[in-house]
Amino acid sequence: MLEIKNLTKVYKGEKVAVDNLSLKVEKGDIFAFIGHNGAGKSTTIKSCVGLLDFSNGDVLIDGVSILKDPMYCKSVIAYIPDNPDIYEYMTGIAYLNFIADIFKVDKNERLALIDKYATDFEIKQNLGDLIGSYSHGMKQKIVIIAALLHKPKLMIMDEPFVGLDPKASFILKNMMTEMCKQGMAIFFSTHVLEVAEKLCNKVAIIKDGKLVVSGNTEDLVKDKSLEHVFMDSANLNINAVVGGEDE
Amino acid sequence: MNNFLLLLKCDLKKLFAPKKDGKIGVLIAYAILAICILSISIAYTSIFGLILPNDSKHIALALILGIYTIFVLFTTVGNSKILFGAKDYDLLMSLPIKPIEIILSKLFYVYLLNFLGAFICLVPSVITYMIVVESGAITLLNALIVLPFVPLLPLVLGLLIGTIINVVISKVKNKTLITTILAALFLGVYFYFIFSSNYQDAESDEQMAAAILSIQGVFKIFFGYSKGITGNYLYSFSFIGFGLVFAGLYLLILSKCYKQINNIIFSKRSSANFKFDKDKNKSTSVTGALLKREFKLFFSDTTIIMNNLIGPIFSLLLAVAVIFKGGINGLASGLEIEGEEIDIAELERVFSYIIKNLLPYIPVLFMGTCFYSACCISIEGKNMWMVKSLPISAKSYFNTKLLTHLIINLPSAIVCVLAFGITSNAVWYDIIIAIIFTLSYAVFDSILGLTVNVRYHNFDWATTAEVVKRGTSVNIIAVVGILAIIPLIIIQILASFISPYLGFAINFALISGLAFLFYKITYNNDDEKLLKM
Numbered sequence: 001m002l003e004i005k006n007l008t009k010v011y012k013g014e015k016v017a018v019d020n021l022s023l024k025v026e027k028g029d030i031f032a033f034i035g036h037n038g039a040g041k042s043t044t045i046k047s048c049v050g051l052l053d054f055s056n057g058d059v060l061i062d063g064v065s066i067l068k069d070p071m072y073c074k075s076v077i078a079y080i081p082d083n084p085d086i087y088e089y090m091t092g093i094a095y096l097n098f099i100a101d102i103f104k105v106d107k108n109e110r111l112a113l114i115d116k117y118a119t120d121f122e123i124k125q126n127l128g129d130l131i132g133s134y135s136h137g138m139k140q141k142i143v144i145i146a147a148l149l150h151k152p153k154l155m156i157m158d159e160p161f162v163g164l165d166p167k168a169s170f171i172l173k174n175m176m177t178e179m180c181k182q183g184m185a186i187f188f189s190t191h192v193l194e195v196a197e198k199l200c201n202k203v204a205i206i207k208d209g210k211l212v213v214s215g216n217t218e219d220l221v222k223d224k225s226l227e228h229v230f231m232d233s234a235n236l237n238i239n240a241v242v243g244g245e246d247e
Numbered sequence: 248m249n250n251f252l253l254l255l256k257c258d259l260k261k262l263f264a265p266k267k268d269g270k271i272g273v274l275i276a277y278a279i280l281a282i283c284i285l286s287i288s289i290a291y292t293s294i295f296g297l298i299l300p301n302d303s304k305h306i307a308l309a310l311i312l313g314i315y316t317i318f319v320l321f322t323t324v325g326n327s328k329i330l331f332g333a334k335d336y337d338l339l340m341s342l343p344i345k346p347i348e349i350i351l352s353k354l355f356y357v358y359l360l361n362f363l364g365a366f367i368c369l370v371p372s373v374i375t376y377m378i379v380v381e382s383g384a385i386t387l388l389n390a391l392i393v394l395p396f397v398p399l400l401p402l403v404l405g406l407l408i409g410t411i412i413n414v415v416i417s418k419v420k421n422k423t424l425i426t427t428i429l430a431a432l433f434l435g436v437y438f439y440f441i442f443s444s445n446y447q448d449a450e451s452d453e454q455m456a457a458a459i460l461s462i463q464g465v466f467k468i469f470f471g472y473s474k475g476i477t478g479n480y481l482y483s484f485s486f487i488g489f490g491l492v493f494a495g496l497y498l499l500i501l502s503k504c505y506k507q508i509n510n511i512i513f514s515k516r517s518s519a520n521f522k523f524d525k526d527k528n529k530s531t532s533v534t535g536a537l538l539k540r541e542f543k544l545f546f547s548d549t550t551i552i553m554n555n556l557i558g559p560i561f562s563l564l565l566a567v568a569v570i571f572k573g574g575i576n577g578l579a580s581g582l583e584i585e586g587e588e589i590d591i592a593e594l595e596r597v598f599s600y601i602i603k604n605l606l607p608y609i610p611v612l613f614m615g616t617c618f619y620s621a622c623c624i625s626i627e628g629k630n631m632w633m634v635k636s637l638p639i640s641a642k643s644y645f646n647t648k649l650l651t652h653l654i655i656n657l658p659s660a661i662v663c664v665l666a667f668g669i670t671s672n673a674v675w676y677d678i679i680i681a682i683i684f685t686l687s688y689a690v691f692d693s694i695l696g697l698t699v700n701v702r703y704h705n706f707d708w709a710t711t712a713e714v715v716k717r718g719t720s721v722n723i724i725a726v727v728g729i730l731a732i733i734p735l736i737i738i739q740i741l742a743s744f745i746s747p748y749l750g751f752a753i754n755f756a757l758i759s760g761l762a763f764l765f766y767k768i769t770y771n772n773d774d775e776k777l778l779k780m
């Protein structure tokens with residue numbers, strides 16, 4: 001569903017943000033993309049959804065290159081950014097309708113979906129209010145609902161759990177599992193390693209723009225935890241750190 | 248006081264920091280804009296200075312000050328977010344800084360910008376005045392003494408109106424409607440005074456100037472300025488005193504309620520009472536959805552509205568005035584002043600020449616004050632990721648921007664042409680030609696603005712004023728808009744010796760050709776351009 005081939009992104013001819021990165025997300029995968037701050041996660045994600053052009057490589061979505069047919073690629077994916085900067089001058093319902101119009105979602109279908117998701121995320125009462133009056137979490141909920149309206153084949157999310165209340169996080173996790181069972185693919189970045197470990201069947205760790213670990217979660221974690229795998233990949237010995245503190 | 252200077256330094260740094268939307272281009276645009284304002288000021292003072300009788304040529308200065316004040320007033324209303332609802336409010340209030348220091352730094356920042364404007368606008372006018380009336384250098388010295396106090400009154404008044412609008416719209420859901428109504432109301436009241444003034448009753452040139460400036464009380468302040476710099480120091484002191492007292496009072500009131508006003512503005516309005524009505528929920532086409540969103544964006548911000556609707560509103564008001572005054576000749580007879588010898592027949596002949604040869608150029612002048620297409624991409628700001636991540640082609644996106652600009656600009660321009668044409672008994676085909684020409688200029692104007700904004704865009708702004716008022720693309724279009732109209736009028740006047748239609752044909756071909764060229768430049772590799780923004 002998503003294939004990143006030798007992706008390289010260099011900012012202003014100097015900083016290599018992503019260096020020859022390749023990975024594959026299959027149908028039904030929940031794929032966690034992990035890395036420290038500034039590792040290149042957001043740059044990779046933004047390149048995948050057509051927000052950033054890249055210096056080298058290619059991104060295939062559903063077998064189609066984002067460089068060759070960006071319109072098709074964008075029509076089958078849903079993107080949730082790390083910061084829900086959305087149109088504050090619109091009401092929640094106006095925004096959802098706008099997104100549904102762009103994706104040409106049938107009127108009755110969109111109504112049913114808005115009704116269902118808004119009820120699940122407990123935001124139905126606020127749909128008539130201006131987005132400018134929403135809290136960060138409410139904006140995040142609206143972005144998530146908007147992303148689900150056109151039933152995308154691939155969801156690409158940058159830190160989707162930030163700002164969500166525990167119930168909304170729980171609902172989103174269940175939705176992600178359910179949608180992947182139906183053949184959708186999810187690729188998301190996160191710093192919450194426990195969530196990634198429990199939720200995802202595949203994990204990739206990026207460090208300084210380079211992919212250092214990638215594979216099935218079970219195979220990578222084995223008898224350890226994802227936190228250990230991450231710390232090892234970051235060339236840090238977690239035992240030494242913990243031991244140092246104890247001393 | 249250290250904090251005041253630190254805050255001011257921060258704001259000024261932001262103003263002069265190298266912009267993302269162009270480096271050297273910004274400076275060039277500012278310089279050309281300054282030259283244009285300067286030239287207009289000189290031309291204006293010269294014309295009025297020559298028309299008015301010798302003993303009252305100082306009215307020319309009062310007029311230029313009046314115009315400058317109105318300009319500052321309008322722009323400050325739109326700029327009031329520097330003081331209220333500012334994005335750095337939370338940060339600044341959480342720091343150990345006294346509110347009065349924050350207020351002073353913000354006010355002084357706006358004041359400095361306006362002082363710069365006053366300097367560019369008024370000093371050349373005073374120098375021109377000195378040349379026209381052959382007065383000594385003392386006039387310039389007097390003007391320079393009064394100059395620092397010139398921006399005080401419009402600044403405070405503008406911020407006061409801006410505060411009221413901000414407070415009112417923060418309380419209502421439909422900010423769009425209320426802002427537009429308030430802005431239109433404000434303009435309407437102003438123009439009511441202008442067109443209800445009785446020019447015929449003016450017994451002296453001072454009264455005529457008072458009538459032109461419409462509000463007698465306000466005029467007296469401008470009059471004080473002009474009288475003051477021509478040697479009557481009592482007027483100078485009154486002018487300075489009035490500005491200082493007004494600013495001081497405002498500062499005093501503001502220091503008491505700055506926090507409260509910001510709390511009102513920042514308090515989020517959330518009714519949480521949405522009823523899901525399936526019948527009210529309508530779906531629309533992609534173009535319809537984009538257009539709807541574009542208008543919501545346009546009406547979402549006072550600065551955007553104030554800076555782009557002034558031209559169309561002026562155009563409409565002029566049309567209404569022409570209709571009510573019984574055509575352009577009615578306006579001509581309205582200029583009759585008791586005791587002054589004005590050849591009405593000659594004026595009517597001039598106006599009939601304008602109708603025959605320059606009819607479409609009347610709304611075109613107002614069109615030049617709407618810069619929406621020149622800032623329409625920049626105003627997306629931090630929301631630009633949405634446009635880029637949605638399946639929207641660059642062509643549909645750009646088309647929506649152009650269409651919005653035309654919808655804002657065109658109807659009022661056509662009404663203006665029709666009003667002037669019909670009330671002046673112009674031939675029907677002259678009116679049709681004028682409408683076609685107006686249409687072609689509107690298309691050229693919108694594509695030119697878009698082309699420049701595609702090249703010089705800036706999404707990294709804190710307030711819309713940074714891109715709507717001071718953006719590189721807007722500055723460039725302001726200059727080009729002024730400069731473009733001059734050769735067109737010259738061609739028209741020269742060609743009219745043969746036939747006015749020849750002038751229209753040449754200019755139409757010129758404008759259409761340029762519009763096509765800019766269209767090609769903008770729409771070539773448009774998807775790639777959008778991606779790289």
